[in-house]
Amino acid sequence: MLAALTDHCIKRPLTAWVLMVAMTLIGGLALSRIGLSQFPDVDKPEISVTAELPGSSPASMERDICELLEEVLVQAEGVASMESSVRSGRATITMHLQTGRDVEAALQDAQNRISRIADDLPRDMLPIHLSKTNPEDRPLVFLSLSGPYSNQALSDTAHNLISDALQAVPGVGSVDLQGPQIRAVKVWLQRERLEARDLTISDVLAGLRANNLEASGGTIEGAGGDLGVRVLGQPREIRDLAGVVIATRPVPGGAPAAVRLGDLAMIEDGFVEEHRINRVDGQQRQGIAIAKQRGANAVAVSAGIRAVMVRLGSQLPKSMVLEMAFDGSVFVLQSLSAMWHELAVAVVLTALVCWVFLGAWWAAASVLLAIPMALLGTVAVLWGTGATLNTFTLLGLALAIGLVVDDAIMVQESIDRHRGQGMPPKDAAARGTAAVRFAALAASVAVLAVFSPVMFMGGEIGASFLQFGVALCVAVGLSYLEAVTLAPARAAQFMGSGRRVHEPRAWKAIERGYRRILGIALRRPWPTLASAVLATVTGAWALASLPRETAPEQDGSRIEIPWSAPATADQRTVDAIADAMSATLGTIPGVISVQVNANGVNGRCYATLAPRGQRPVQGRILIEVRKRLAVIPGLTARARPSVQDLIQVPDAAAADISIRGPEHQRCADIADAILRRWRDDPRLVEASTSWKIAAAELTVEPDRAACADLGVDINVLAATIDSLIGGSGAGTFTLEGRRQDVRVRLRISERSTPEDIGLVRVRTRSGATVPLSSVAHVGIRPAPAQLTRLDREPAVILRANAAPGVSQDAAQHVAASLVGELPPGYRAVPGDSAAVFNNAMSNLGFALVIGLAAAYLILVVQFNSLIHPLTVLTALPLAAAGAGVALLITGQSLNLYSGIGMLLLMGLAKKNSILLVDRANHARDHGEAGDAADAMRIAGPARLRAILMTSAATCAAALPIAAGLGEGSEVRRPMAIAIIGGVAISTALSLVVVPAFYIISDRLGRRGSPARREADQS
Secondary structure, three states, X not given: OHHHHHHHHHHOHHHHHHHHHHHHHHHXXXXXXXXXXXXXXXXXXXXXXXXXXXXXXXXXXXXXXHHHHHHHHOOOOOEXXXXXXXXXXXXXEEEEEOOOOXXXXXXXXXXXXXXXXXXXXXXXXXOOEEEEEOOOOOOOEEEEEEXXXXXXXXXXXXXXXXXXXXXXOOXXXXXXXXXXXXXXXXXXEOHHHHHXXXXXXXXXXXXXXXXXXXXXXXXXXXXXXXXXEEEEOOOXXXXXXXXXXXXXXXXXXXXXXXXXXHHHEEEEEEEOOOOEEEEEOOEEOEEEEEEEOOOOOHHHHHHHHHHHHHHHHOOOOOOOEEEEEEEHHHHHHHHHHHHHHHHHHHHHHHHXXXXXXXXXXXXXXXXXXXXXXXXXXXXXXXXXXXXXXXXXXXXXXXXXXXXXXXXXXXXXXXXXXHHHOOOOHHXXXXXXXXXXXXXXXXXXXXXXXXXXXXXXOOHHHHHHHHHHHHHHHHHHHHHHHHHHHHHHHHHHHHHOOOOOOOOOOOHHHHHHHHHHHHHHHHHOHHHHHHHHHHHHHHHHHHHHHOOEOOOOOOOOOEEEEEEEOOOOOOHHHHHHHHHHHHHHHHOOOOEEEEEEEEEOOEEEEEEEEOXXXXXXXXXXXXXXXXXHHOOOOOOEEOOEEOOOOOOXXXXXXXXXXXEEOOOHHHHHHHHHHHHXXXXXXXXXXXXXEOOOEEEEEEEEEXXXXXXXXXXXXXXXXXXXXXXXXXXXXXXXXXXXXXXXXXXXXXXXXXXXOHXXXXXXEEEOOOOXXXXXXXXXXXXXXXXXXXXXXXXXXXXXXXXXEEOOOXXXXXXXXXXXXXXXXXXXXXXEEEOHHHHHHHHHHHHHHHHHHHHHHHHHHHHHHHHOOOOHHHHHHOHHHHHHHHHHHHHHHOOOOEOHHHHHHHHHHHHHHHHXXXXXXXXXXXXXXXXXXXXXXXXXXXXXXXXXXXXXXXXXXXXXXXXXXHHOOOOOHHHHHHHHHHHHHHHHHHHHHHHHHHHHHHHHHHHHHHHOOHHHHHHXXX
């Protein structure tokens, strides 16, 4: 069928031109509409289950709630792993789902299972909240709202005006307010005033709820129609709330008087959560973090946000400023722009290669016309499948330039040779294409066979590289179709005007030199093969010497620092640490802005750097950041580049493990011992543990006998404690058209010690009040601030970064070697970062083995031989050796990207071998050669120019990527370097090694054949 299509295009060239133009136009349309992003959107669904029981300790939350929920949730379909975090009054269970599990169905399954155990859970816990989450959904844009206004005014503006406007931007997924955000009316009770009026906290709550009501009063029927009645029992101003009557109490010598809320408490306009901060360069700001939807165009989303900011500028109060604190799309745009430049340079270099080897501009132009059709056709396919233009698809397109011209080069070179024999242009085009059609097909299928397994790699890695694999495979397939249909039609047209391809003057000398070297290799095949083995051993040593990591660090001009204060720190201490971080980092050369936010004692800091070229390299700044932060008292922090990674790992570190076992405290003791060894080893830095002990936990244990004697309800006792510490909700309050919670709480100065708590009074059955200390034991004991459970086991997580010059693989080995022997029942489990690294390496190995096996089987079918495919595959060890040496010389690591480059290299290296073996077989089948040596003497020179051209074109296409000059080049460069080194070495050596092995395999095959044995016996 292909032969018929080739003949049709040669006879009717306008058909070929129309097909090419149509494909180019469709691809151009797709290019104008396809989305842009840093990486492919990987769906990593998770379900978060949050249970709250205010006032409950972490231990009781774990025992009474978390373990029950885990027991039923782990039975849900599609749960890959489970992680739980338990704090005082709150437990969060994260269910990590298996790839492909429908998150909506999983959410419904989880809800059904929780409902079955509702009666076993504590009755006074809040409703359980379930939500879908995805760790890949990192904020794309951070906004900052500031001005000479109160925190309440900034929060209201962000919540009521800005958030709604941003949520309407197409492609925006979520808008998260950082810093003080949700306003609430705070009622600060004073114990002395309660005691003076013989009132308890329960009395205040009951009175406030009874007198803070707005409800319907029915309807009045009249002649003019029905009239609705509404009871307006809610105060309209905060000062009116102070007048709400709580109770009446007798006054000596007079009538009973009303006790109002203002007589008992201070009332203020505050926030539900007081311990959230967001500061930019030391100044308190209202932060707004915006994440895009899955698959949305990051650049378009950012542009939409900027347009909304301009529109909101006229609506904001005077002197209130909304600024773009960080825009992640800038790095995306710069990185993609750099890749477009690399692609353009690759096209120019490929054109120069074709012109040098073909010696005619029109021949080079004919070859280069394969590029727009193949690449734009690939973009059309990507757009149709919902993919985006991202690091992987653009990298695939850039590397495909060398591949898409390979087939066209082979066809053009073959047509030229036939034209040189005196054939008419159309006959030369038809016969020249037919001569290499099989070899071109075999070479293209070989690339697809090696690389297609990447599209089926499991987990996040496979999902991330799927678009890369699709881009390459589609480009290779289209390039082959173009080479055997449109390229012959163009060649026949161009040569029809009398044009000829002229070999470069130096070509005859190159060919003569190669013939001499090939003759030596054919006469001494075993020494030639030995030299190949030596080169392979050298390459294996180079590969073994390479540092290993999941991915290289990218310079995105931003550093992210997860940090925490001591678990016992009050808000003043947290503020001081945040201020110290901002002031310290702001003095580091190259840092232009510092953003610090926190919720409680945990937070994140972002240091924005000056553009590249105007500062030291990011690695040096990172070292300085770690050094400066290490001297801030009470701070635990880990600094890392803040760029979207291929695979997002929350709180990622170079090395991490979890200690698991039956008891939290024992896990913590083991972890502390390991942590000390980690901190003593200079190869690990910023070592930390998830186990944090609060200085104390205040415990209130009811005296059941005393409660029974005095008639104190334990539920009332628990509600009193909840109001004292957590703050009870007492309804809502409408302020400025918005409903706000009313929170009742004891003043901080009156609830800071067990003695203070013991003085709080509760009401007995007789109506009298007694101090809490008479019906309960109030004390203090050490307790963890947070409990962690992994896969239903108590666990403590250890994390550390690698010191400068230490690879991730080395850091993980050091960390594992310092664990030591653990007690029975306890074990060390690799953490998320280690699991991702090990999974990446194992997936690459799996794809390589499967790809090579598939390639061998396809070659067996194509050559109808078990031996010739092995001859073809002899080039692969040489390619791996060249890649290893190139990576070692340039200081690169063996990572996911360089590994994929080596995998692609396996397909590229086989193309040269296929050309040699195919031509040698053709010579023997058609009587041109008497034996294997004669066949290779014909095949080598005949295929030399095509092999050198295709190899040079591949290297030229990868060269601008290997230069690593643009944004995000850190991840692209290793792949290109591996390809250039492997192609260069394998081309140089396979031109003699493949012929040598061809002769050896032929001799061994003949020696084992019956005809040869009979000849030897005679």
